[in-house]
Amino acid sequence: MSAVPEKPTLDNVESKWIESWDQNGTYAFDRSATRANVFAVDTPPPTVSGSLHMGHVFSYTHTDTVARFWRMRGKSVFYPMGWDDNGLPTERRVQNYFGVSCDPSVAYVANFQPPFRGDPPKDHRAVPVSRPNFIELCEELTAQDEKIFEDLFRRLGLSVDWSLLYTTIEDRSRRTSQRAFLRNLARNEAYTQEAPTLWDVDFRTAVAQAELEDRDRPGAYHTLAFHKSDGSGDILIDTTRPELLAACVALIAHPDDPRYQPMFGKMVRTPLFNVEVPVVAHPLAQIDKGTGIAMCCTFGDLTDVIWWRELQLPMRPIISRDGRIVADAPNGLTDVAGLAHYATLVGKSAKQAQTAIAEMLTTSGEMIGATRPITHPVKFYEKGDRPLEIVTSRQWYIRNGGRDVALRDALLARGAGLAWHPDHMRHRYSNWVEGLNGDWLVSRQRWFGVPVPVWYPLDADGETLHDSPLVPDESRLPIDPSTDAPVGYTEDQRGKPGGFIGDPDVMDTWATSSLTPQIASRWEDDNSVFDQVFPFDVRPQGHDIIRTWLFATMVRSHFEHNSAPWANATLSGWILDPDRKKMSKSKGNVVTPLDLFDQYGSDAVRYWAVSARPGVDTAFSEDQMKVGRKLATKLLNVTKFVLGFGDADESVAPTEPIDIAMLHRLAGVVDETTAAFEAFDYARVLERTESFFWWFCDDYV
């Protein structure tokens, strides 16, 4: 029994096994297995924009225990890893790390050296670099980060087949992403449209409904006097955004509101700008809010968009894509004094413009009384710092049921057909799908992402023909329309009348990560793998991204394969700090996983992770890790003691009642834990096994 250590110790056990697993291909996926004998995991690719934290350690351990279980059951386990390195988080990290910013108008510099590698001083002004240089820096930094990620996950002991590793920016992922998009386009599941969309003025990109969050912000009601055109007096409206006054296109009240019914169809003049706008009725106006009549601007909020569309109001945008008041006064503003007022606002941010216009309104006597401070929810991009504006722009959309009841019902049925663990998470999905108010906006005005793979012809006048995009053959993918030319054109026709231009946008990160099953399984690149694993057995992920990642993956699979992408979804909980608050970097209470591995050992950290029931938010507890370490030591010691009796004669059936009783009890534990693992309840498995182990040590041994 050379396996019995002389002095039981946990020292070096991790490095020894990491090396052994790697050399022996212990976790290599068996390419000869049939689908029936495969267990496939759609592993979440962590975002490469910083570091892995305890939340990753926690949830990835859960999945690993399930993967190991199925491997023990004889399945060939398809357990890939991926790095989600395309997209905004990486861009932001690259800007902060190297002290640069992307400027597509700058020329490429070979062998460019960034001003800093880590921690630029606070007063450093970002150096503008070309898009290709910026992407090189993205690739350099993500490669560094990914090495650190891989080391950490290996140290944690994940039984991943590292030969299946993918990144979401690599050629194969871009090819998969573009292929899926082109097929959506060919089937009319993707379309382009010029429309008002929510817009982040700092990132200067459109954002999707799924990426919004509300934040409570201080605001103030300003009461403004509009003047009836027939000279019979004023109408007072309350607004929190007086800076949009020049963008006002109508006043709107509820059709049943007797106070304003006499005014419907009549005209009023705006304060300061003296622009004539109609008073109209619409049921979305709330009788009990403010003065009961609202000003509709293009655009202050999503209700304005609805009013503008349904009441066919004119467009008078005054907010530019960088969030400042545009230079050109809107249509209809012709009054000399009004133009003078407008000129003082040009170039100001929304906030500055609000202050300025409030002063002007006070001076003109058209603001009634003092402002009344309120706190109200304002829409933000979840990664953004300033409120979203609404600007009109051309964007790409993928249908998701937000504007189509039949499709929505089909996607609801897909969700209902999934096995959710824990089961109540299914409500998050149906709740979200039922509340969709538009299609999925997938284009982003950014750089480090998968390009929208189309070009547009230019007519004889150089106008872009958006409705007849030129698409590449799938065999050419991946392409970059900003450097590749469409078939039938040459590069020197780019931007010329009668020539072509490339679509300038990239796709949202989710538009690529929604294809992780297809990427990991080499869909269309090697369909023998795809056929072996699809639909996958399980998608493990956080419950906070049901509306994004899970739903988007469902949409793509529904369209492409007429199938759900997996049979099960497991949703992990959050790690809470001991004060029951969600752990966050800003609170400075994040513990690094490596420190804990060093202090307690990977197994002890895994023990803590597995003690939490599926889907339950769990307190971070070093005490549990101490317990785990003691348990591991005890396991070694009892093993040494038992094996010290020498080899058992396996041909002899046990006859002692105490042995038979122990084996009987063990068989019961095996049955129960098998059932628990089949239901993804690793925590029950641990509890039952540990409980048996203590009984085994205390009473049997």
Next chain:
RNA sequence: GGGCGCGUAGCUCAGUUGGCAGAGCGCUACCAUGACAUGGUAGAGGUCCCGGGUUCGAGCCCCGUCGCGCCCACCA
């Protein structure tokens, strides 16, 4: 406003067709040489949030209240 989860020992939590209230940590006392002191033995500690109902019997099922948390909607 709509949806979901949670509330059990000081702490973190189990409690699986309703059947003697549990574990770990912490606390108290004792135990020192042959698997294990990273351990062992013993012990204290409970209004199972509250109110009502069903039942022979409720931590568990039903109705309601309160508290905590999350998701969505609400932006004049």
